[in-house]
Amino acid sequence: MLSRMEMLASVNERPKIAVVGAGPATVYLLYHLYQARLTSVDIDIFEASAYQGCGHAFNPETSYPNLLSNLHPDDIPSLPLNYYEWNAATVGGESFPPHSVLSRSTVGRFLAANFLWLIHELERRHVVINVYPDHFVEKLCESENGCQLQADGRWYVGYSAIVNNTGLINPAEGTPYPLDVYRYIGQPRFTIFGSSLTAVDAILTIAQANGQFAGEAQDLIYRPNYTYNIEVVSPSGVFPNLWYPSSRQWQITTMMKGRFTEELSSFDSLYEALCLPALACYCPDVYRQIARMKFETALRFLTQTYTCCEARRKLHCELLAFDAIESQGRFHWQEVIDAFLSLIETSGLHLNAVSIRQNNRFPHALTAKALGALPIESARKLLALFVTGTLNTRQGSMATSDAIKSYPHHVVMDCRGVKPEKREQGNNKQSAHAVKFCEVTTRIFAGSPHQRTNALTLPGLDTCNRLNRTIAKNLIDMTNGVNRALSTISLEGV
Numbered sequence: 001m002l003s004r005m006e007m008l009a010s011v012n013e014r015p016k017i018a019v020v021g022a023g024p025a026t027v028y029l030l031y032h033l034y035q036a037r038l039t040s041v042d043i044d045i046f047e048a049s050a051y052q053g054c055g056h057a058f059n060p061e062t063s064y065p066n067l068l069s070n071l072h073p074d075d076i077p078s079l080p081l082n083y084y085e086w087n088a089a090t091v092g093g094e095s096f097p098p099h100s101v102l103s104r105s106t107v108g109r110f111l112a113a114n115f116l117w118l119i120h121e122l123e124r125r126h127v128v129i130n131v132y133p134d135h136f137v138e139k140l141c142e143s144e145n146g147c148q149l150q151a152d153g154r155w156y157v158g159y160s161a162i163v164n165n166t167g168l169i170n171p172a173e174g175t176p177y178p179l180d181v182y183r184y185i186g187q188p189r190f191t192i193f194g195s196s197l198t199a200v201d202a203i204l205t206i207a208q209a210n211g212q213f214a215g216e217a218q219d220l221i222y223r224p225n226y227t228y229n230i231e232v233v234s235p236s237g238v239f240p241n242l243w244y245p246s247s248r249q250w251q252i253t254t255m256m257k258g259r260f261t262e263e264l265s266s267f268d269s270l271y272e273a274l275c276l277p278a279l280a281c282y283c284p285d286v287y288r289q290i291a292r293m294k295f296e297t298a299l300r301f302l303t304q305t306y307t308c309c310e311a312r313r314k315l316h317c318e319l320l321a322f323d324a325i326e327s328q329g330r331f332h333w334q335e336v337i338d339a340f341l342s343l344i345e346t347s348g349l350h351l352n353a354v355s356i357r358q359n360n361r362f363p364h365a366l367t368a369k370a371l372g373a374l375p376i377e378s379a380r381k382l383l384a385l386f387v388t389g390t391l392n393t394r395q396g397s398m399a400t401s402d403a404i405k406s407y408p409h410h411v412v413m414d415c416r417g418v419k420p421e422k423r424e425q426g427n428n429k430q431s432a433h434a435v436k437f438c439e440v441t442t443r444i445f446a447g448s449p450h451q452r453t454n455a456l457t458l459p460g461l462d463t464c465n466r467l468n469r470t471i472a473k474n475l476i477d478m479t480n481g482v483n484r485a486l487s488t489i490s491l492e493g494v
Ligand SMILES: Cc1cc2nc3c(=O)[nH]c(=O)nc-3n(C[C@H](O)[C@H](O)[C@H](O)COP(=O)(O)OP(=O)(O)OC[C@H]3O[C@@H](n4cnc5c(N)ncnc54)[C@H](O)[C@@H]3O)c2cc1C
Pocket: 020, 021, 022, 023, 024, 025, 026, 046, 047, 048, 049, 051, 054, 055, 056, 057, 058, 068, 069, 070, 071, 135, 136, 137, 138, 165, 166, 167, 168, 169, 170, 171, 177, 197, 198, 201, 432, 447, 448, 449, 450, 459, 460, 461, 462, 464
């Protein structure tokens, strides 16, 4: 143990790191710093809100109680607290059916508990951590003298590195979250633009505020308190595919790694050599149907966006298929595709993936539909809403916000999300995530998955974990004086 004098002396010499945002990405950053037994650094964490550890989507105060995550406890990437033990100690041990996912507020509480635990344990190792809640960071920059940032008009200087973990949403600009449901009770018409998970949240929040779900699983019915209608408008007209377990992905990944060779340099060759054989092995029925298709065609076929498809029928078929696959102990095709994309992202083959996206060939929105992982409980509720005629979907353009304004007698909710390509073109004013990839070596790291526009898979907690593991490694090398190329990003407009 260091004496106080020794500690102060070492404190004065040691590097300082700033972290912007205290959401899930930062929880994982702290976790990897903790795992690497980091001791000789000071960390300042700036968080725009009063909440620590949960970020936007999992905020227990604002994610309405019935909003579900797509995370089964086993899907949460490893953290220091064990979910089941934490759950038993805090809420008396709720038991989870095998195919049930957690509510987002529960995930948020769990993340927040880990955040506090990690800070406490790092401090015990003499890492000095200052958390600044209610501090909105307006500017980040890097100079020869180090990195600095401005929060609430004041400059904080002298950082060896800054990690930008500000997520997708700039708190200053507003967001569809939290859904201020109480304002909408009693309205006759709701129009929702977008059909992703955000839209599903909006639909279910309106439904829960204006009626009740009763019964179980297939027999679930909806009783509205009055007659009203929710119309969903989106280019595909369908909802994301169903949730799938990810705990078996290591099996698929191991198989794919075994087939990997140096010659595989294009996305198509990787797909043929790694993904198709895995589909043949784990999902033979699916493989037989798509064996001759290219990746994008196969994905369109599997997500039923290749031809026009009715959202209600798609949900119904998927729920039936899900029950059948699970009862036979088979794999879901999404597990294989997800494992394949994750493998590319993590295997140093990044550039191939990026070039696909730059040629506009990579179907990001399509992957979102394929791997969106709609919770089963939510899917059953959507079906119940279709049955009562409360919900209908329509394929249509939602290109401009003018289209949204042309529904004067409806409650209109914009659940389109932010398209990564838009952010890259520099025409977006959301300065908190105006991050652009370029070839410059910098000590400002982008750790929020939403800022990594070249990510192939959907940004969830697994991506937060992966990105921040790499950043933690870079930070540790840096504090140890290893001169390696750091994350290649620059900041624009901040
Ligand atoms: C509606 C919704 C549902 C989701 N459901 C799931 C799910 O079920 N499963 C899953 O794995 N993933 C889900 N995700 C994705 C998941 O939320 C993200 O991958 C994850 O939250 C990203 O964490 P983050 O820390 O990068 O960003 P965030 O969670 O956005 O946290 C960023 C933090 O930074 C703070 N901040 C922002 N700007 C500033 C600033 N300028 N200065 C200081 N602080 C700032 C914010 O207040 C916030 O606390 C969902 C996302 C959304 C939007």
